[in-house]
Amino acid sequence: MRFETDAIHAGQDPDPTTGAVTVPIHATSTYAQDAPGEHRGFEYSRTGNPTRTALETALATLEGADVEMGGGAVATASGMAATALVGYLLRPGDHVLLPDDAYGGTFRFFTKVLAEQGIDWSAVDVTDARLVETALRPETKLVWVETPTNPLLRIADLERLGDLLRDRLFVVDNTFASPYLQRPLDFGADLVVHSTTKYLGGHSDVVGGAVVTAEPELAARLRFLQNAAGPVAGPFDAWLVLRGLKTLAVRMDRHQSNAQQVAEFLANDPRVAEVIYPGLASHPQHGLASRQMSGFGGMVSFRPRGGADAAVTVASSTRVFTLAESLGGVESLIEVPAAMTHTSVAGTTLEVPSDLVRLSVGIEHVDDLIDDLDQALG
Numbered sequence: 580m581r582f583e584t585d586a587i588h589a590g591q592d593p594d595p596t597t598g599a600v601t602v603p604i605h606a607t608s609t610y611a612q613d614a615p616g617e618h619r620g621f622e623y624s625r626t627g628n629p630t631r632t633a634l635e636t637a638l639a640t641l642e643g644a645d646v647e648m649g650g651g652a653v654a655t656a657s658g659m660a661a662t663a664l665v666g667y668l669l670r671p672g673d674h675v676l677l678p679d680d681a682y683g684g685t686f687r688f689f690t691k692v693l694a695e696q697g698i699d700w701s702a703v704d705v706t707d708a709r710l711v712e713t714a715l716r717p718e719t720k721l722v723w724v725e726t727p728t729n730p731l732l733r734i735a736d737l738e739r740l741g742d743l744l745r746d747r748l749f750v751v752d753n754t755f756a757s758p759y760l761q762r763p764l765d766f767g768a769d770l771v772v773h774s775t776t777k778y779l780g781g782h783s784d785v786v787g788g789a790v791v792t793a794e795p796e797l798a799a800r801l802r803f804l805q806n807a808a809g810p811v812a813g814p815f816d817a818w819l820v821l822r823g824l825k826t827l828a829v830r831m832d833r834h835q836s837n838a839q840q841v842a843e844f845l846a847n848d849p850r851v852a853e854v855i856y857p858g859l860a861s862h863p864q865h866g867l868a869s870r871q872m873s874g875f876g877g878m879v880s881f882r883p884r885g886g887a888d889a890a891v892t893v894a895s896s897t898r899v900f901t902l903a904e905s906l907g908g909v910e911s912l913i914e915v916p917a918a919m920t921h922t923s924v925a926g927t928t929l930e931v932p933s934d935l936v937r938l939s940v941g942i943e944h945v946d947d948l949i950d951d952l953d954q955a956l957g
């Protein structure tokens with residue numbers, strides 16, 4: 580089936596006992612067994628829960644991981660829990676290559692948590708495959724890539740990296756694009772990580788995450804780790820993400836058409852020094868983004884003239900855009916990464932410019948969004 584159809588139906592058949600057309604919220608910790616050890620597919624909700632299974636099947640299908648062929652997904656309690664599960668695949672002595680522009684929490688996990696357990700790291704500009712090649716060490720087990728990156732919206736060449744990283748774990752955080760716009764497994768990624776808190780949930784009402792793979796051995800290992808370590812999405816949260824997924828395609832179409840118009844407005848405004856949006860011809864990787872993504876997404880970053888003070892003033896002056904962390908919901912959000920989402924990278928190679936403003940462009944009427952930015956810049 581095509582993406583829009585899978586988003587509504589994959590893993591989400593009507594309930595076999597009642598005919599309910601939406602997957603029920605299976606709020607249960609345990610399941611009656613017919614005889615000791617004889618159960619109907621579910622024993623205990625950390626190991627498996629039908630609502631979570633539905634979400635996992637849908638996510639795997641949307642990312643192009645064939646469930647019939649042993650691919651799969653694990654749905655976790657947050658995006659960071661998904662990242663932590665990936666971390667369990669590493670051993671002391673392994674080296675990981677991190678992007679030098681990424682969500683601050685991802686960087687914090689590898690450099691402040693896993694580093695203490697003997698897992699070495701270095702950071703590189705993953706948008707330059709030659710730099711990645713040079714930075715690889717014999718003990719480099721895993722390469723982590725975000726594309727578009729958070730918050731500078733740089734684009735990594737997934738096809739080139741897929742070729743280069745055949746013998747390593749190639750992990751792509753696909754949160755900003757969503758599988759509607761980009762499917763990293765098609766380019767050779769081994770694992771796709773999501774914060775489902777963002778576009779997949781889509782309504783700023785849930786925190787969740789997922790890891791997806793097409794490789795049966797990795798899928799089995801992730802399921803084992805999820806059960807062994809316990810970072811599961813609860814049934815209510817899994818249901819909210821499932822509900823969000825159904826409208827991902829239509830929301831994303833509107834997010835990106837609004838984002839394109841907002842980016843063009845900002846690019847033509849003399850009060851703005853720089854606009855970063857992969858859909859602008861001025862973006863250094865506009866061509867690459869056009870090839871590997873089917874759209875440019877809903878995130879726009881910009882630097883108002885006047886430095887960090889101006890960034891803080893603009894972000895504090897909007898009326899439709901809410902000043903808040905996170906992204907990917909139907910409502911527009913504005914933030915200053917250096918003071919909010921990316922404080923954990925201050926003073927590191929990932930430090931973001933203090934005058935950068937990040938927009939998560941929502942699906943409101945675009946004229947209201949542009950009017951709001953116009954008055955805030957004023």
Ligand code: P1T
Nearest residue numbers: 657658659682754774776787904905920
């Ligand atoms: O917040 P959580 O669901 O745990 O997901 C972490 C995460 C992982 N990957 C990316 C690309 C992310 O952007 C995030 C979370 N980011 C924000 C909260 C933010 O405002 O950027």
